[in-house]
Amino acid sequence: MSSTGRPATLSAVERGHLAWWQRPAAWLFWEAPLARVAWLRLAVYAFVVLDVLVLHSTGRFHGAADPVWYQxxxxxxxxxLPAATVLLAELTRWGSVVLALLAMTGRAPRLLGWATVVCWAWFQYIAFSYGKVDHDRAGLLTVLLVLPTVGQARLRDDRRSQAAGFALRAAQLAAISTYFLAAIAKVRFGGWEWVNSATVARAVVRRGTWFSEWMLDYPALLVAAQWGLFTAxxxxxxIFVLAVGWQRRVVGAWYLFHAATYAAISIAFWPHLVTLLAFVPLERAAEWVRWRWRRRRGLDEDVPAPPPLVAPGRDG
Known part of the structure; x- marks a missing residue:
């Protein structure tokens, strides 16, 4: 029995193993472990701090830009919304940092969560109202919007809730929509020449590394890679019609793809990679790390290893 008095063996509805077309409401609002949301929340808010200070700090410079460039x-x-000022840019930037650090504590999850998403989203707005809009941030924005709806969740919380399930499912849908809509945008704005021309070759010429420069001698290989990416x-x-274990394998393959992309042309879609964590049983990953740490120190040697992360298990 769990601490909530429910049986340890959960139904397919509770685990979220139903296909979306069988019972859409049950699939969308499945009962997910609150601990998984707590770990995702920790990762997301930590990323917000890293993002505005290191990865994507360009918004701060737009505060000093001539308003004539504001679009x-x-x-x-x-x-x-008005054009940014230096004060507004710095307030949204450092406000994101302070609020995200406070939100990482798990206290006042709704108040601090909503405040964090307002600050971070406004800072992103300042960054993107003077030029290119990065599509990899839509998923993270979705996660930031749904996390406060869950309420209290602890890192070792063994309770389950439909609110947690909805937050995770919304994040999953946002992550996969990013891929699907990227494929549509390629042919909508670039036409079929995006996949038939030298799109990747140009990227390698501009940003290539030792990992990818040799591919310039094989243009057919690069065109095949374009078609492979577009098809994927x-x-x-x-992914949403696959069993949970296979979903996690597919997500692992996407992570490998992004690692290869970074090695080839030094481009990483960091917010999107964080959003993909919604597919990962983070609380079990933490359990596995704790188990390995204690085993290395000769503690709990008779305790069996946690189940593999690709296995659905009783927790979905």
Whole structure:
């Protein structure tokens, strides 16, 4: 029995193992471990701090830009957001840092969660209202929006809730939508020449490394890689008809793809990689790390290893 009095063996509905077309509401609002949300929350808010200070700090410079270059996005037009000032850029930047650090404690998850997403989203808005909009941030924005709806969740919380399940499912849908919509955008804006021309070759010429420069001698290979990427993105929603264990294998393959992309052209979609963690049983990963640490020190040698991360287990 769990601490909530429920049987240790969970139904397919509770584990979220039903296909979405069988019972859409049960699939969307499945009962997920609160500990998984707590670990995801910790990772997401830690990333927010790293993001605004190191990875994507360009918004701070736009505070000093001439307002003539300000091109408000749709949300800015609807809300009537003004051009950034130095003060506004710094307030949203450092506000994101302070609020995310406080949110990592798990205290006041709704208040601090909503405040963090407002600050971070506004800082991103400042960054993107003067040029290119990065599509890899849509998923993380979704995660930041749904995390406060879960409420209290502890790192070793053995309770389950539909609110946790909905937050994880929304994050999963956002992550996969990023892939699918990227495929649509490639042919919508670049046409079929995106996959038939020298798109990747140009990227390698501009940003290539020793890992990829040899590929320039094999242009057909690069064109095949373009078609492979386009096909994988277009078929990415298929992940939701797979068993949970195979979903995690597919996510592992996506992580390997992003690692190869970074090695080849030094581009990483960091916010998207954080969003993909919604597919990972993070609380079991933490359990496995603790088990390895104690085994190395000769503690709990008779305790069996936790189940593999690709196995659904009783926790979904």
């Amino acid at each position: 408000p996005l749709v949300v800015g037009q609807v809300l009537g 993105e277009l078929l990415s929603p298929v």
